[in-house]
Amino acid sequence: MTDVLVVADHRRGDLRDVSLELLSAGGDLADAAGGDLHAAVISGNVESFAEDLDREGVDQIHTVAYGEEFNHDVYVQALTALAADLAPEFIVVPNSVNGLDYAPAVATRLDRPYVSDAVDLDYSEGTLEVTREMYGSKVETTVDVAEGPFAVSIRGGEWPPAEGIGDAEVSEFDVDVDEDAVRSNVKGFEEVGGGDVDISDAEFLVSIGRGIEEEENLELVEKLADVTGATLSSSRPIVDNGWLAKNRQVGQSGKQVTPDVYLAIGISGAVQHVAGMKASETIIAVNTDPNAPIFDIADYGVVGDLFDVVPALIEEFGGEPPSV
Amino acid sequence: MKVLVTVKEVATVEDDFEISGTEIEETYLDYDLNEWDDYAVEEAVQLAEAGDDVEVVAVTIGPERSEETIRMALAKGADRAVRVWDDAIADVELLDVETKARLLGAVVEAENPDLVFSGVQANDDSFGATGVALAETVGFEWAAVVNALDTEKVVDESVASVRRELEGGIEELTDVELPAVLAIQTGINEPRYASLRGIRQAQSKPLDVQSLADLGVGAEDVASSLDVTAMYEPETESEAQYLDGDASEQAGKLADVLREKGVVGE
Numbered sequence: 317m318t319d320v321l322v323v324a325d326h327r328r329g330d331l332r333d334v335s336l337e338l339l340s341a342g343g344d345l346a347d348a349a350g351g352d353l354h355a356a357v358i359s360g361n362v363e364s365f366a367e368d369l370d371r372e373g374v375d376q377i378h379t380v381a382y383g384e385e386f387n388h389d390v391y392v393q394a395l396t397a398l399a400a401d402l403a404p405e406f407i408v409v410p411n412s413v414n415g416l417d418y419a420p421a422v423a424t425r426l427d428r429p430y431v432s433d434a435v436d437l438d439y440s441e442g443t444l445e446v447t448r449e450m451y452g453s454k455v456e457t458t459v460d461v462a463e464g465p466f467a468v469s470i471r472g473g474e475w476p477p478a479e480g481i482g483d484a485e486v487s488e489f490d491v492d493v494d495e496d497a498v499r500s501n502v503k504g505f506e507e508v509g510g511g512d513v514d515i516s517d518a519e520f521l522v523s524i525g526r527g528i529e530e531e532e533n534l535e536l537v538e539k540l541a542d543v544t545g546a547t548l549s550s551s552r553p554i555v556d557n558g559w560l561a562k563n564r565q566v567g568q569s570g571k572q573v574t575p576d577v578y579l580a581i582g583i584s585g586a587v588q589h590v591a592g593m594k595a596s597e598t599i600i601a602v603n604t605d606p607n608a609p610i611f612d613i614a615d616y617g618v619v620g621d622l623f624d625v626v627p628a629l630i631e632e633f634g635g636e637p638p639s640v
Numbered sequence: 641m642k643v644l645v646t647v648k649e650v651a652t653v654e655d656d657f658e659i660s661g662t663e664i665e666e667t668y669l670d671y672d673l674n675e676w677d678d679y680a681v682e683e684a685v686q687l688a689e690a691g692d693d694v695e696v697v698a699v700t701i702g703p704e705r706s707e708e709t710i711r712m713a714l715a716k717g718a719d720r721a722v723r724v725w726d727d728a729i730a731d732v733e734l735l736d737v738e739t740k741a742r743l744l745g746a747v748v749e750a751e752n753p754d755l756v757f758s759g760v761q762a763n764d765d766s767f768g769a770t771g772v773a774l775a776e777t778v779g780f781e782w783a784a785v786v787n788a789l790d791t792e793k794v795v796d797e798s799v800a801s802v803r804r805e806l807e808g809g810i811e812e813l814t815d816v817e818l819p820a821v822l823a824i825q826t827g828i829n830e831p832r833y834a835s836l837r838g839i840r841q842a843q844s845k846p847l848d849v850q851s852l853a854d855l856g857v858g859a860e861d862v863a864s865s866l867d868v869t870a871m872y873e874p875e876t877e878s879e880a881q882y883l884d885g886d887a888s889e890q891a892g893k894l895a896d897v898l899r900e901k902g903v904v905g906e
Contacts, residue, residue: 552827
């Protein structure tokens with residue numbers, strides 16, 4: 317019981333980036349525990365996924381050829397059977413939307429303690445130490461799980477992708493899927509957030525967050541976008557509130573953007589948002605809270621009240637600030 | 641039809657705060673209804689409004705202070721509430737989803753709902769596991785990160801036709817058999833504000849407090865496997881160049897940066 321089993325993430329024919337990061341996280345644990353690194357890939361084109369997963373350090377890859385797309389009932393059954401067969405000390409899964417949909421059920425069924433959204437893992441003397449954030453990234457905590465076997469999900473982008481070419485043994489794992497226990501049926505997929513504007517094309521984005529406080533105040537940033545020729549985008553709460561359309565949303569569940577300049581106004585910089593804009597050429601942040609995580613990735617910072625700074629900026633470019 | 645909504649009172653932290661041991665000092669905390677649960681409550685109330693004879697029961701695990709939060713769910717339209725608490729829980733690390741799933745599972749077994757709505761995650765610990773672990777504990781089907789539910793179909797055909805919000809602007813369309821737990825994502829609806837009348841009515845709606853003994857759960861069943869050993873402010877790696885001065889000086893420097901980057905002409 318020193319082995320590690322990581323579970324690959326894929327969607328609509330593509331292995332998702334976090335799959336290779338899982339191999340890195342799992343490889344570190346396998347080294348620390350002195351065990352083997354196993355990877356499981358369930359549904360879809362498992363043979364081609366297995367080839368992509370065969371990186372340095374991977375000992376065995378288990379393919380479950382059942383169905384095309386993710387179904388949590390199939391995943392739970394397959395992983396329960398794999399865990400019974402391999403008895404891995406660690407099961408490591410992604411904290412992706414699909415991970416959220418099966419990992420807690422797998423851990424519950426296997427009666428393993430579960431810790432989600434790890435940003436760091438450390439294993440020594442039988443204790444797994446998980447580093448995770450709380451209170452919207454304001455603090456980090458370490459959570460110890462004293463006794464295995466363990467189940468943990470990792471945050472995307474925190475581990476480097478596994479590299480090199482491995483010589484893993486690829487084997488098909490037969491799961492006798494109980495179809496009666498598959499009680500949800502995926503009917504299809506839909507791309508959302510089309511429409512009049514594509515924020516991922518913009519050179520200059522003025523992006524607005526919770527700090528704008530009220531819908532009426534949007535006029536202020538609309539004016540700024542107008543006088544500077546910028547395109548308006550936003551963080552999630554603005555779209556959740558229905559103040560801007562979904563196609564304006566930057567972040568994990570919205571668009572990935574890489575403009576020359578990203579001007580974040582009243583955006584704290586939650587990890588889901590940062591995932592969608594960190595690759596911008598230049599990031600400028602305006603926020604009242606000097607400790608806001610957005611400043612950690614900003615090139616330029618303005619600690620101040622947007623209701624003072626934005627009107628002054630509009631005037632700088634010869635505009636007349638609206639009274640809000 | 642009966643809908644159970646799990647709600648959590650969460651702590652929010654002020655901009656400046658201090659940590660003592662493995663907790664943030666109480667004076668820097670404010671308490672509120674978890675944002676995701678606000679959407680879950682609204683979805684349940686909308687379902688009740690769409691169908692005949694739909695009962696909405698809000699359930700929370702929390703000390704007496706959390707009654708303020710669960711009364712908020714009642715004020716927004718839930719019919720009655722259950723608060724689970726016990727001296728034996730007060731000492732337990734409630735980060736452990738297994739503990740929460742067992743407690744909520746006992747309530748589900750007593751109430752026997754058709755649907756359970758649960759927020760995807762909580763503002764404070766962002767664990768994101770309660771709903772799915774609860775479903776597995778009680779043998780319900782489930783769907784996580786639901787941002788649309790066809791309420792008419794639930795009422796008429798007893799199937800939850802949902803959209804799951806995947807990464808990158810993709811939605812998955814899925815039919816889920818009942819009974820089921822749906823982990824609700826923000827943005828699925830527009831949560832209402834409690835009306836004054838609602839707040840008044842909430843005061844007289846039933847709120848049962850259930851102990852471990854009431855739920856038939858043993859103290860050994862709620863022991864936590866997780867132990868928070870440290871809490872600290874993450875090291876900031878900011879390499880930002882700060883633009884100082886009063887607002888108009890800051891705006892002037894910011895305008896210079898924008899001109900220099902060539903994204904704004906004169």
